[in-house]
Amino acid sequence: MEAGPARELKITPIRNGTVIDHIPDGLALEVLRIVGGSRLGRDSTVSIALHVRSAKQGWKDILKVENVEISDRAANAIALLAPTSTISIIRDFAVREKHPVALPDRIDGLLRCPNLECITNQAEPIESSFEVIHRRPIRLRCRYCDEPVTDFLPQLP
Amino acid sequence: MRLAGRDLVAIEDLDRPAIEEILEAARALVPAAEGGSVRHTLEGRLVAMAFFEPSTRTRLSFEAAVQRLGGRCLTIADPAATSLRKGETLSDTLRMISSYSDALILRHPNSGAARLAADLSDRPVINAGDGSHQHPTQTLTDLATIQEACGSLVGRRIVILGDLKYGRAVHSLIWALALFGNEMVLVSPPSLRLPESVRQRVRHLAGRIREEDDLATALADADILYVTRIQRERFPDETEYRRVAGSYRIDRATLEGARPELRVLHPLPRLGEIAPEVDPTPHALYFRQAFLGVPVRMALMQSILGGGA
Numbered sequence: 001m002e003a004g005p006a007r008e009l010k011i012t013p014i015r016n017g018t019v020i021d022h023i024p025d026g027l028a029l030e031v032l033r034i035v036g037g038s039r040l041g042r043d044s045t046v047s048i049a050l051h052v053r054s055a056k057q058g059w060k061d062i063l064k065v066e067n068v069e070i071s072d073r074a075a076n077a078i079a080l081l082a083p084t085s086t087i088s089i090i091r092d093f094a095v096r097e098k099h100p101v102a103l104p105d106r107i108d109g110l111l112r113c114p115n116l117e118c119i120t121n122q123a124e125p126i127e128s129s130f131e132v133i134h135r136r137p138i139r140l141r142c143r144y145c146d147e148p149v150t151d152f153l154p155q156l157p
Numbered sequence: 158m159r160l161a162g163r164d165l166v167a168i169e170d171l172d173r174p175a176i177e178e179i180l181e182a183a184r185a186l187v188p189a190a191e192g193g194s195v196r197h198t199l200e201g202r203l204v205a206m207a208f209f210e211p212s213t214r215t216r217l218s219f220e221a222a223v224q225r226l227g228g229r230c231l232t233i234a235d236p237a238a239t240s241l242r243k244g245e246t247l248s249d250t251l252r253m254i255s256s257y258s259d260a261l262i263l264r265h266p267n268s269g270a271a272r273l274a275a276d277l278s279d280r281p282v283i284n285a286g287d288g289s290h291q292h293p294t295q296t297l298t299d300l301a302t303i304q305e306a307c308g309s310l311v312g313r314r315i316v317i318l319g320d321l322k323y324g325r326a327v328h329s330l331i332w333a334l335a336l337f338g339n340e341m342v343l344v345s346p347p348s349l350r351l352p353e354s355v356r357q358r359v360r361h362l363a364g365r366i367r368e369e370d371d372l373a374t375a376l377a378d379a380d381i382l383y384v385t386r387i388q389r390e391r392f393p394d395e396t397e398y399r400r401v402a403g404s405y406r407i408d409r410a411t412l413e414g415a416r417p418e419l420r421v422l423h424p425l426p427r428l429g430e431i432a433p434e435v436d437p438t439p440h441a442l443y444f445r446q447a448f449l450g451v452p453v454r455m456a457l458m459q460s461i462l463g464g465g466a
């Protein structure tokens with residue numbers, strides 16, 4: 001093994017991909033799971049910074065995923081679970097788009113309904129569907145059975 | 158709100174004028190529901206009764222309503238006899254039944270089945286009870302009964318007794334009574350209180366809700382006592398169930414301190430919540446309530462289907 005001075009490993013800039021910043025402290029791994037986690041390609045370097053000082057929110061997490069531009073579905077999930085996050089799309093080392101995550105009025109196909117009796121939890125060819133009925137804090141309601149949902153993590157498939 | 162061609166999945170789909178219109182039509186249809194006059198509003202119409210769980214009472218009430226208006230029914234009353242048993246999805250079955258008929262009345266054990274049917278069918282769908290979710294024609298029947306008993310649906314004091322947590326038909330009733338600006342006094346075992354989410358949903362409406370522990374106090378100046386079922390499966394053991402159910406049982410002694418005008422409603426069937434000794438008293442209105450389900454369903458079908466007939 002080559003000996004040398006200890007090098008500090010920082011989060012390096014990425015050429016192409018997505019940076020998700022201002023993730024609420026401790027949620028980066030959940031966000032990674034939403035973005036694709038183990039299903040990401042071999043050429044995707046993933047960098048995670050946990051518990052980083054932030055002027056805005058005290059502590060935050062940061063996630064950088066190379067060569068991945070996240071789907072609308074993933075963006076919706078991040079808006080639900082980590083609502084303070086911002087998403088930047090990087091192309092050729094430059095930030096092409098940067099925006100806070102935005103919660104749509106309706107969230108389809110993302111969460112399981114917590115009501116086991118709900119028709120969306122039976123063997124029907126339909127997606128779950130929730131209406132956003134309150135934004136701060138976020139509250140959803142199943143469009144089929146009206147079940148309220150406020151705790152989203154357990155409802156991810 | 159025009160009702161012609163619409164679905165009725167949840168009572169909250171209706172606004173106050175639409176509910177008033179249905180109740181007014183229902184009053185006018187009472188003689189026809191009793192067989193005293195003949196209507197032909199639904200002549201030539203075929204209404205599918207898709208009952209995927211047994212509910213003879215509700216099914217008969219809908220069938221009576223359709224036939225009293227001159228329409229005909231296509232009935233699936235035995236889920237075991239349908240292709241669902243062979244693994245066909247409800248979605249496929251609903252598409253098929255809907256294509257055979259002019260409207261679909263659905264009863265299903267799963268919550269949200271009525272919304273699914275409404276999404277799939279291009280014919281009007283009426284929810285006749287989807288699991289513990291919604292049963293809007295029961296709510297309309299409850300309102301018609303209260304209106305008939307009190308002369309008006311506005312500003313009444315209504316005691317609601319029993320399981321207010323899981324009984325979603327009761328949540329719909331509370332919503333509707335709040336819409337009309339009534340005062341509701343809720344009496345329930347501590348473990349079966351009204352969920353906060355229901356309170357939130359009616360907060361912006363005119364009605365008021367308060368809780369009362371003592372039934373006699375609640376009944377003192379009430380116009381209506383609405384009794385709901387307390388189900389065995391909500392309790393950890395038989396002893397606890399019997400203790401609670403026993404303490405909420407309505408008999409002649411319970412009603413002694415109430416106003417003579419107090420009327421008692423129950424969606425039926427009852428499981429001992431109301432003693433039979435109450436039946437012959439002027440308080441008992443639950444059998445009238447069951448009958449009023451027919452003119453109410455007639456009025457609804459007429460509004461939804463009758464327009465083009």
Ligand SMILES: [Zn+2]
Nearest residue numbers: 113118142145
């Ligand atoms: Zn649901």
